[in-house]
Amino acid sequence: MKTVRSTFRFKGGVHPDYNKELARGKVIETMPCPAELVVSMSQHLGAPATCVVKAGDYVVKGQLLGARNGFISVPVHAPANGLVKAVEPRLGPAGGKAPAVVLDTTAPAPDGVDVAERTLPPLDWRAATKEDLLARIDEAGLCGMGGAGFPTSVKLNPPPGKRCEYLVVNGAECEPYLCADFRLMLERADRVRVGVEILRKILGDCAVRLAVEANKPEAIAALETAFADIDGNVEIVVLPVLYPQGSEKHQIYATVGRVVPEPPALPIDVGCVVENVGTVAAVADAVEKGQVLLSRVTTVSGDAVREPKNVEAPLGTKYADLVAFCGGESEPPAKVISGGTMMGFAVPSLEIATTKTTSGLLLLSRRRVSQYSSQACINCGRCVRACPMTLNAAEIAKAVEADDIASAEAAHVMSCIECGACTFVCPAYRPITQFCRRAKASIRARLAAERAKAAAAAKPA
Amino acid sequence: MKPKDTAEHYILSSSPHTHARSSVSRIMLDVIVALLPTTAAGIWFFGLPAVWTIATCVATCLVTEALCRLAMKRENTLGDLSAVVTGLLLALNLPAGLPLWMAVVGSVFAIGVAKQVFGGLGMNPFNPALAARAFMLISFTGPMTTWLKPLWWKTPEAMTTATPLAAMKRLYGCDVVTQATPHVEKALSGLPSLWDLLVGNMPGCIGEVSTLALALGAAYLLVRKVITWHIPVAFLVTVWLYAYFAGGAPAHLQVLTGGVMIGACFMATDYVTSPTTAKGKLVFGFGCGLLCMLIRQFGAYPEGCSFAILIMNALAPLINRWTQPKPFGGK
Numbered sequence: 001m002k003t004v005r006s007t008f009r010f011k012g013g014v015h016p017d018y019n020k021e022l023a024r025g026k027v028i029e030t031m032p033c034p035a036e037l038v039v040s041m042s043q044h045l046g047a048p049a050t051c052v053v054k055a056g057d058y059v060v061k062g063q064l065l066g067a068r069n070g071f072i073s074v075p076v077h078a079p080a081n082g083l084v085k086a087v088e089p090r091l092g093p094a095g096g097k098a099p100a101v102v103l104d105t106t107a108p109a110p111d112g113v114d115v116a117e118r119t120l121p122p123l124d125w126r127a128a129t130k131e132d133l134l135a136r137i138d139e140a141g142l143c144g145m146g147g148a149g150f151p152t153s154v155k156l157n158p159p160p161g162k163r164c165e166y167l168v169v170n171g172a173e174c175e176p177y178l179c180a181d182f183r184l185m186l187e188r189a190d191r192v193r194v195g196v197e198i199l200r201k202i203l204g205d206c207a208v209r210l211a212v213e214a215n216k217p218e219a220i221a222a223l224e225t226a227f228a229d230i231d232g233n234v235e236i237v238v239l240p241v242l243y244p245q246g247s248e249k250h251q252i253y254a255t256v257g258r259v260v261p262e263p264p265a266l267p268i269d270v271g272c273v274v275e276n277v278g279t280v281a282a283v284a285d286a287v288e289k290g291q292v293l294l295s296r297v298t299t300v301s302g303d304a305v306r307e308p309k310n311v312e313a314p315l316g317t318k319y320a321d322l323v324a325f326c327g328g329e330s331e332p333p334a335k336v337i338s339g340g341t342m343m344g345f346a347v348p349s350l351e352i353a354t355t356k357t358t359s360g361l362l363l364l365s366r367r368r369v370s371q372y373s374s375q376a377c378i379n380c381g382r383c384v385r386a387c388p389m390t391l392n393a394a395e396i397a398k399a400v401e402a403d404d405i406a407s408a409e410a411a412h413v414m415s416c417i418e419c420g421a422c423t424f425v426c427p428a429y430r431p432i433t434q435f436c437r438r439a440k441a442s443i444r445a446r447l448a449a450e451r452a453k454a455a456a457a458a459k460p461a
Numbered sequence: 462m463k464p465k466d467t468a469e470h471y472i473l474s475s476s477p478h479t480h481a482r483s484s485v486s487r488i489m490l491d492v493i494v495a496l497l498p499t500t501a502a503g504i505w506f507f508g509l510p511a512v513w514t515i516a517t518c519v520a521t522c523l524v525t526e527a528l529c530r531l532a533m534k535r536e537n538t539l540g541d542l543s544a545v546v547t548g549l550l551l552a553l554n555l556p557a558g559l560p561l562w563m564a565v566v567g568s569v570f571a572i573g574v575a576k577q578v579f580g581g582l583g584m585n586p587f588n589p590a591l592a593a594r595a596f597m598l599i600s601f602t603g604p605m606t607t608w609l610k611p612l613w614w615k616t617p618e619a620m621t622t623a624t625p626l627a628a629m630k631r632l633y634g635c636d637v638v639t640q641a642t643p644h645v646e647k648a649l650s651g652l653p654s655l656w657d658l659l660v661g662n663m664p665g666c667i668g669e670v671s672t673l674a675l676a677l678g679a680a681y682l683l684v685r686k687v688i689t690w691h692i693p694v695a696f697l698v699t700v701w702l703y704a705y706f707a708g709g710a711p712a713h714l715q716v717l718t719g720g721v722m723i724g725a726c727f728m729a730t731d732y733v734t735s736p737t738t739a740k741g742k743l744v745f746g747f748g749c750g751l752l753c754m755l756i757r758q759f760g761a762y763p764e765g766c767s768f769a770i771l772i773m774n775a776l777a778p779l780i781n782r783w784t785q786p787k788p789f790g791g792k
Contacts, residue, residue: 010789016479176479249790261790335472341479348473369472375485375541376583381689381737382483390786394737412788420477427483428583434475 001227003220003236006211006254012388013242013250014421016176016342018215022308023179023301028187030295030312031325033080035106037316038090039065042098043355044143045150046072051099057084058110062118062292065101068138074151075141076101079294079314081115083107093338093345093352100353103316120290125198133202133287140286141293141356146170146181146246146276147339149357152283155275156202158268164203165271166256169196169280171212171219172239172246175340178360180297181277183310185212185219188281189226195280198287200232203273207233209255215241243342244419248274250388262415278359298354300326304333304363313354320350322361333363342420372429383422383432389415393422393432400435405446408439416440485582489542491687495678496549496727502661502671506611507557511667515552517561521568522548529577543582547571550590550727553668554720554767555597558609563601567593587774588731591767598767608664624664625653626719627763658717669723679726688730691739695746696725696753703754720766721753728767734774741777741784748773748780 042048049066053059059078066076082103090100109115123136138153158164169192173181185192196208210227212220223236237255239245248267249260251274258270267274275283278296285291294315301308306327313322319336323329337344338352339360354361383393392411399407413436422432504511526544530537538544551571555564571593579585598605608624653663661671669675682688697716704715715721720728729735729749736745749769756765 014481016477016481253789259790262788262792265790333471335474335478337478339476342477344476344478346471346473346476346478348471364478369478370480371472371474372480376581378485378488378583378732379735379737380488380732384737384786389789391788392737392785395781395785411785412791415788415791418476424477424479425481425483427485427488429480429484431475433477437475 001224001230001234001236003224003238006237006239008254008257009240009242010250010253010388011390012386012421013244014386014424015241016243016424018241019177019301019341020179020182020215022177022303023299023310024182026179026183026309028183028297028310028312029325031314031317031322033105033314034317034321035104036085036318037079037082037103037105037314038100038318038351038353039076039079039103039316040090040092040098040100040353040355041066041076042092042096043076043149043315043357044074045148046070046074048098049073049076051087051101053084053087053101055084055086058082058107058113059084059101059103060109060113060115060118062294072151072154074143074153075139076315077118077141077292077294078103079316080105081109091349091352093347093355093358095345100316118292120286120292122290123287125194125201125287128287130202130204133198136287137202137283140282140291142279142282142286143356144276145278145282145296145356145359147343147357147359149355152275152279155273156199158203158273162268163271164206164268164273166252166273167196167199167203167206167208168251168255168267168272168274169208169210169277170246170248170251170274171210171216171223171277172251173216174213174241174243174246175342175344175360176243177301177362178299178340179301180299180310180359182216182219184281184297185216185277186222189219189222191281191284192223192277193226193230194284194288195282196227196234197230198283199273199275199280205232206273208235210234210236211239211245211251211255212236213239213241213245243421244388244417247388247417247419249417262412293356296354296356296358298322298358299360300362301360302333302337302362302364303368304329304331304365306330315356316353318351318353319347319361322354323350323363329363331365334366335362335364335369337362337364342424343418374430375428377430378428380427382425382427386421386425388419388421389417391416393436396439397422397430397432397435400439405439405442408436409443413439414443485541485543488687489546491682491685492546492727493542493549495681495687496546496553496668498674498677499553499661499668499671499723500549502674503553503557503667506661506670507609507667508612510557510609513561514555514557514559514564514667515549517564518552518555518568519545519548521565522551522572525569525572526577529573530581533577535581538581541582544572547576547589550668551593553723554590554594554666554728556605556608556665557667558607559601559604563597563604566600567597570596583733585733586778587771588728588734591728591771591774594767595771598762610664611662611670624719624763625658625714626757655713658714663718665718666720666723669720672717672722675722675726682726682730688726689739689742691742692730692735692746692749693725695743696729696750697721699747699750700725700754703751707754707758715754715757719757719764724749724753724766724770729770729773734777736777736780736784738781738784738786741780744780744784745773745777748776
């Protein structure tokens, strides 16, 4: 095991105000279970889980609430004992509504119900087979906890003919304000180590690269200690502080020097699998302790929170309860963000609840939030220089503004990772990222329609 | 817990939720600051007439901009300071002592015709100040090529004189103007010393003479990251190399005289009318330098910088198309 500096620097990138000092010194605190949990069936990328409980049921911590529904899907479990008050569509952080189980955790258990937490039998990962381990990860409801929420077991099971040469563990945490991954690496480096060994077993003795930004020296030191005696090809790669260093493609480039081709290519096409540190630690708990995914660490921060903290909260904790646990609001927030300031979602209400991908909750005061009206593009080229995908963001934005989606597609808008660097630097305050999203949505809708049409045509009349 | 009904009104917007805090007006202000040294040098060398020209152009540009926006029923854009930059750049590209009504006409053309007709800032295909200068050079050829001598010029008896470029054109024989005046003979008798060339003690437009002041301003723009090095360096290197290999006047004279410095650092770098990518900027700068020297050597005018940049402005969209960046991971 050795620590090296990244020698591959991607083009573009920006330096937003990180504001990490608000929460970086705060030890992870476990939050008591709130009186009500809102557990969404759609906490991951892919099809929402199929709800298997109904209003009036009493559920026990660890019990299945939603079953995996299709290939790209993960199951959802009860984060606490409680009475199912309702199963109804609820607003999620990203804006859409999805079925959610509303749990009253204060309701007394009916007579005769065993209220002990439902756990899976612990597995000895050294003795277990790859299939056992994958089945466990699937059963435990694990998905990428860095933000996208891709089902972990699917990612760890490359299609035939593709082999993983490098497991890249993503501890970059390049989003402003967020410290959840930093605290996790600092406080639970041993869990990350176990997780890495399990993943390495599943992926078949690949090399391991632990990617951490240079602004987290304490985390690097903790990982160095935890991984000191690990055998095999393992390196901690210290990355320059640059947003979006945590982007999968850019992290692969920074750690291994390989470039993932344009979509639909995936990291596995260049022999890489990227997993967030939080996911890796959750893998260790799922295998060694038999714990299904019931909680996660979320950074609650921003200048409108009285005491910014890193909180381990049950999944389904409403934002209002998280804020209350952090001393409440120091002043009325002007904007509430689920995630970080670069890629997070502005949410309309504190009634929204955490999911497996909620890395942060930010409450920003009026001073931190400005509303701008955008001006005409002055062609300054800042967005082009900032774009980590080296797209001509200005051209794409102008094309979309003129409803010319074809030109945007020709300018490779589908490669856009929506990191927000272009909008961040635009002196004319143009919502370039939003234009890109609009183009991508439009193109996806067109492709889906074309597929549907082709399928209909293929069907015999 | 019952959801609060009306208490919460959080701002909803698409990410990102933070900004680098740059702005168009801040960029324009930086350009104005960067132009201050050469403005001061122009006033030092040409005195009050320079002050009047600058004040007239800036004021006329602002008034024209306001009136155009009013007539077009669009929002007022004086606050973005681009009209100030256009006025200042136009004035710096005019000879001191030009009748002020001509400066007014030029300024109205710059904002009204070259900029607002196309829809305002960001939409104009040509650099407004240069378009206006070209218009004035054709409309008022005499006054536009009558150069007030610098206050510290070595031939105190003359009021007006030829620029070193015009003198060079005569001296090195690519000349179409044949009648040499006594002033020209005097200028020929001694081209400005290197020091005079650097500080700007020579006849010329108000803001083009002082290479040192222009370099100071360009350095400020580079440090503030308002411009990148690509266009100025490509432009200046091309001019120097052309002059070096074409023979004739010493190569450095071609760089240090006329509008090359102000053109390379302040006019060709105009965002709206130049390419976006680094590669495109290099092509653009090279084209500007090449055309400038071709016009200087073979054209009717001794100076070709403005026309060179205007022609390249027209080519900028094409260069942009040729130099689209390859996406990360793309083919």
